[in-house]
Amino acid sequence: MDNIFGISMQSIMLALLIAFGLCLGVGGWIYLRQRIIFRMGIRNARRRPAQTSLIVIGLMLSTLIIAAALTTGDTLNYSVKATVLDVLQHTDELVVPVNGDDAEPNAQQSVTFPQQVAADLQAALADDPVIDGLMPVLAQPVPILNPKTQLSEPMVTAVGIDPAVLDPFGGLRDLEGNDIDLTALPEGAVVLGKTAAERIDAGIGDTLTVYIKNQPHDITVAAIAPDSILTGMQDLGQAGGFVMTLDRAQALLELPDQISFIAVSNAGGVEAGAEATDAAVAAIEAALGDAPYGAVRVKQRALNTAEEGANVFTSIFLVLGLFSIAAGILLIFLIFVLLAAERKPEMGMARAVGMKRRQLTEMFLAEGIAYDLVSALIGSALGVGVAFVIAGVMGRLVGDFFTIVPTAHWRSLVVAYSLGVVVTFVTIAISSWRISRLNIVRAIRDIPEPQRQRAGNRWLIFGILGVVLGALLMWVGADSEKLFPYSIGISVLPLSLAAALRRFGLPARPLYTVASLFVLAYWLLPDSIHQKIFPVLTGGMEMFFVSGIMMVAAATMAIIWNAEIGTTLVGLFGRTFSRWLPAVKTAVAYPLASKGRTGMTIAMFSLIVFSLVMMATIDHNFTRIFSGEEAAAGWDITATRVMNDPMPPFDQALAESGVDTSRVTATGRVRQVASYDSQIRLAGTEEWKRYTINGADASFIEHSHAPLSIRATGYDSDAAVWEALRQNPDLAVIDSVALPGPTVQIGSAANFFLQGVQPGDTTMEPIQVEIGDPVSGQTRTVTIIGVINPTVSVLYGLYVNDEAFDQVFAQPTQTMYYVQTQAGTDNVAFAKEIKAKLIAYGVQAESLEKLIEQGTGVARGFLMLVEGFMALGLVVGIAALGVIAFRSVVERRQQIGMLRAIGYSRAMVGASFLIESTMITVLGVGSGTILGLILSRNLMTSDEFTGSSGAAASFLVPWGTIALFVGIALVAALVMAYIPARKAASVPIADALRYE
Template sequence: MYPNLTPTLLALLGAAFAAAAFIAIRKPFLRRLALRQVSRRRTEAMLVVGGSVLGSAVIAAGLIVGDTLNYSVGQNAYQHLGPVDEIVDSSTLAAGAHAADLLAPLKHDPRVDGLMTVHMEQTAVASGISRAVPRAYTIEADFTQAAAFGAAGGPSGLSGTTPVPGQTVVNSDLATALHLKTGDPVTLYVFGQPVVEKVARIVPTRGLAGLGESNSDGTAFVAPGTFAAAAQAVPGAQPRTLTLVSNAGGVTSGDKLTASVTAEIRNLLGSSTGTQAAVQTPKHDVLKAARDAGNGMGSLFLFIGSFCIIVGVVLLMNIFVMLAEERKPEMGMLRAIGLKRSRLVRSFLIEGSVYALAASVLGVLLGIGVGRLAVVVAARIFRNGAGGGNSNSLSLVFHFTATSLVNALAMGFLIAFLTALVMSVRISRFNIIAAIRDLPAPGIAAMRTRTVVLCLAGSLLAAALSVPAVVGGRSVALYIWPTVAIMLAIPVLTRFAPPRAVYTATSFAVLAWTSLANTVRPHVFDTNSTATYIIMGCILIIASVILVSQNQETLLRPFRRGIERPTAGGLTARLAVTYPLARRFRTGALLMMYSLIVFTLVLLSVLNSMIQGTVSQGVSFATGGYALRLDYNPATPPDVVSSLGTSPFAGRVAAVAPLTVAPAKVQDLGPHGLGPANVTVVGLPGAVTRGDGFALMNHMAALGPDDRSAWRAVASDPRYVILDQYVAVQPGPAQTLYTSGDHVTLVDQATGRTEVKTIAGVMKTSAAFLGIGGRVAYPILMSDTAAKSEFGAQAVSSAALVTPAAGVSETSLAAELQGHYLTGGMVVTPIAQQVRQNYNATLGFFQLMQGFLILGLLIAVAGLGVVMVRAVRERRRTIGVLRALGYQARWIRGAFLGESALIATEGIVLGTTLSVFVSYLLFRNNAAFSGYEVGFSVPWIATFVITGIAFLASMAATYLPARKAAQTLPAVALRIVD
């Protein structure tokens, strides 16, 4: 993923390596000093590396998931298209022959290495008595031409002898679906007429051998003349004629010529084929969809994983601070004998570079395993979301590229390297005398004037940027810039007030602004993007952590009586709270780690619960009063209105609405000019548009007071359309990019003619129409009259909506309809079942994201354990003195466990409270929940399970260090020098 970032990342990586190597080569003393610390303190080295390994693993896993989706979606280009780059699809034999003649000059075009014509039709296929598939494709093709088609790009996927009458060649998909073997008889229902063939051979589904729609059940190749013979019994029936064009180059490299070759095809065709031939670029569309899907899902994983990365960075910062605390006497002596502060920084930088390199390499290796696990779970979700192995399901193939691994390695190293650099600068500032004597710092030193001036300038700049952000109501900027302005003002304010008062006041200011900004700018949440809520939550957490860490004494005041009791429990409690109060940075860092992960886990849990609460209403919105959708072969469409009123369905069907379907493209959608993108135009009869219709998110107020007015406008005026909220929207966090009243340009794929439409309304969900016509594209709804008028022969009757009569089972009616109309290639889709499967897939992805965040929780728990391990080493002399004075071992153990319990509890409470608050704002303001009659609720059981696991894991991680501290022998602890 992100090959465009690779040069930049490699340049930064090279610069970082070069800087560290230059210092190490030019300054042997600093190199020896740094490497001595690494080799002498192997336990600390392992802890530092472990602090950033998981962060690198999260980055690698996110990129690998994107690679897998990109590759899996792109497999359609190999399996179903191979060398085919453009297709000219003609609905009649005459138009197809004429188009083939017009395109003959392409044979001599250097940009084209293949041109051939085939006849294709959708058919049902049966094998034996009990096995049949409703949606396969039957093709007449010359295998000799096919073998030479696109020769420059490699094998076409179809070769050998052309089938003779009575024989068929089937691809592996169809053979698997029907359990076929060579020599088996098979019945093809061509134009509804049974044609019995014998399987001559089975070929792999690849290239031309997979030609057909990606959601079909497979493809069969028959002898020339098969369609003509079957059409004799069906007057007017004709197969589709496809003129296939292969661009010069391989399967993917040929895609670069798509734009120029398509322009030449349109130029050669001119307008002579009328509306009976459509120019399609299926491979370009598939590869673009692969890139979009991979980048969108990979970005989502990285976005969620960024919390784990932040936690890893905070842990790394904490570890460096603890290392500095332990090495204070040593660093003080070095500074006392003349080592400059800049050289001390460089020594730490060399040491940090070693840690960063080891962590990034190990993180990438671990990320491959994490990515593999995520892909396995995602594949299961895709299968369940598509009906458990339905032909529409996406089969994920684990795959990763060297580019992604390099990017992950570079990002992981640079994050750890920059963290080491920043912390090296921070920890190099200390009082030399206090460091040599291992005494606490003499107080908070005032920041230098230069630092204060820079912070003041940054604060003023952020304040200036806040003005347009607030005026314009831009969601993310509205929260970020005022927060930055307040935080950068802290060094300035500490010149005039006590630091604690300044930190408290600024934290309250940030909390107040972030919580109440939506009252100042009520439309801040109109983007419908969850990123806004995540950013807002992070800012709330940062401010809350600063507030809590600076006011621990106040928070602990209600427990003062118990802490100050002159008992063993009181002594243990006092010891437990002493270090969190004395080490505020360390405590704040741990609180940040816990709060971020718990916040996100609880937020996802609440969202999961709210979505589950909308399932029943979502089904109602999606069905629009219809229970089933019928998709059938447009070449021989049944008269569903009349035939469903006769035996055996008389009295079992309450309503039927035949639909007109046409392929199209959209461009210039909404104010952002979205597109171009493939869509399916669905023409609705008056029976649908005159009723309550399908639920809308919004409609044009000028058309009337309710949704019905929008449907009536669509029925009576061809200028209006209704569409889904995600048409032409890139995968990723949901966001509203267009609304009712905006415009969209519809493009006829046959003629290139464009029509500007006005959006009368935006649907809550278009699940009833997804996959209609066998095309994976979002629908655009208009009247059937308008669809036939604008798309001509491309608009065909190939689907219908059905409402069962009262008391009739949807499931049984669906099975009977599909069996009765099997020869017509009918596929029956229970709409409610499909909607529930989509909901299950969505909920499954939330659970996958929660599982991904478990890595962050592991980092937080490991961080607490690391801090406790370091604390035992750091406090060994203190422990020895306490034990020598009579402290019992169990009191020491209890103090360490109490310290962890305090930090974990505060972090969990902060994360949970802020998560519930942000979830409530999301529920109240996010358009995705508008119109649903559900109340806000928190899944307390799931929340308690999440927080309980986090707490118990923290105690488990602390137990061994606490036990080790309790076993410390006073004489040994007091005599240890290193």
């Protein structure tokens, strides 16, 4: 992986290595200049191995998350690139017909041109050092049937190549690596690709039937070869095909002297050849001159798409992993706060005998660096292990498209380790500085700092700075219409204002309560109310993290400053269980006396559970919405045909082939041009974009049940829009992917966006766009009058009627027939029947319900994978509880002795610790669950997500999944608290009282 977040990984690594060197430099400086201080810090790390191990576990989690995300990106990048190189081999560019302004050329199915073009180009580039081979190739889709197994594939690619120019392309080999001589094969013999052989269960020597212009022809399998462009595998997930010599393919396909593209091999080999693409394309275009042909950067484009896909996936993991990283940072602060609390008398004595604050900070830094270097190393190693587990899960999800090969790149590991060290070091440095600011007398006597009615001037200064910063961010966000700075500003401002007002003696509880409730109201107000109060701004995926951080911070503040209400409940509880009342009161009082550490622990659990609840709820509702009744637009079966050979009307073809058409209630046809084969741009603009374009017949428009999320003014119903589209070739509707927003798009397969309309709008002004065919050069202006609701998941692209489509496009990329069936029909079986009966026409039929289930299954698989990755954050919370529980026993050893001396039994002491841990966990888990459910409900029922249809009005909660997360957290809390609680209860009274 070479880039992430648009920044070069090489630059990131160098910057982090410099920062890592500075961290080591600080440690080295302390060792050289303050060797005794350094040894005192290191001694503390060696004193208690068990607790040191727990601290290292807590510190390593941030590095683990980073390493896992980066290694996952490396795995995806390597796996897709390896598959691309295996398929393309030495083929770096393709020369194809092209026309149209600014058209990006692309190979098109069934489009052929004279073979003489290849001969002329070979002569022109014979002496070019950049290009070491050109080969004319004929590649056409055909249906194939294995009579022995009765398995068929409606579309494989019949390939013809010229063996005389095959050597620069690496030759042709079978699965065992043996060379294959195509010229030595008998008449009618072919080399079958590996995937095609598996799909129809064919072996060497089998006789297969292919259909050319609807007529059967027999071919014999002479050998089976790995999938590549030479054996018909032109895209990941396809069935591949078979290969023979070019002259035999031209005769079989009845295309004499015709080819589909010219394959070009650059000098430098399989991988390095792509680096010469720019020079090769320049040479090809110079040789072609004004001829209507162009070079497709097929390998470069595929490798770039692989890189972009890996970057997007890594970015998603990193953004979602920020919750766990933030929890890990809180844990680091918490660890050092607890260490300071335990060593408070020791630090006071050190200050009393002459140690300066700076030296106290250096001592903690030395100890922290020791933890840091070890924990980051362990985190990096475990992160690789987690990434390999993720790779195994992804392999099962996308195994039909490419093979996932777990890969760890040294550069990513250096970045993960260095970043983990730097983040942890900075956190330790800040907490160490904060720890060193203590009162010597109070520290020696181990008494708390007095509670002041008025805050110090520092609170006033920081509060004013926060107010100014918040106001500035709000202004920047409103001016740029960006939600990210505005939301941070409006969240920071009230909290900073409350901090500043404390300087003037105002009570803290009402100040922070009002401020935190305002922040929660901003984030949790329903969308309909929110838009009336606050400006409508745009945001992306980063808002998921920002919302979690801000809401959890506000909710935690409200809980901590109002937790005294719990003492009242404890009193009521004690009336019934008076025996345990002292233990319960002790369990409640201690956390309230340390609001900072208690708040950090609650925030850790709340952050993690919030993110998990959000993802689980979105997953649950996503499945329901996008696989609901509207998903198939009222159709039951889709039959796809890629070939352009003559075929009777679909209804007639069904009847003539013997299909029982009594089960069919309606059919419709959509001819589709894929995004790479089409052009689109807003009227009045110059640059062409890419988008899928569909031509729908009258029957499809009439019988579809596809609600619209946005209608143009002048149309009072969805039916009016569709009827206008049926009658008027100047009109169009489009899917919601064209709306501007945080849609993740990889490559340039769909890069067109509308202007003047936003997600959540219900009406729009008609928008004129120009569509074009890059091959024929024909264009037409149409007016978009509606946006299809995203709940209709089977319809994608721009839709015009048949008349408009015929005027622009010479031929479709594929033709799709839609079938409505009678109630009670087994659509899976009926689709198989249609596929079997129409095999001669190359028709691939599938049940739409099955396709939607498969599609949402893959999406849900990835969402569950992300949930599992985010669930690593629970380890942070569990580690936090362990750290708190173990350190609390050490810190409060004398207090335990006093409690035992005044009459607390061992059971009461142990119960006090258990109740304390459970209470903190319940508050954090409850806060995160409630916040996650409210925000996810607002999201899933908002117009931006469901459009104007209200499809998600019945919001569903995945109670089972949430109960699992909550159960894990609570059980972990009890387990992690039980051991130290039992240890605390067993401390002898005399030993505890004289403990130092």
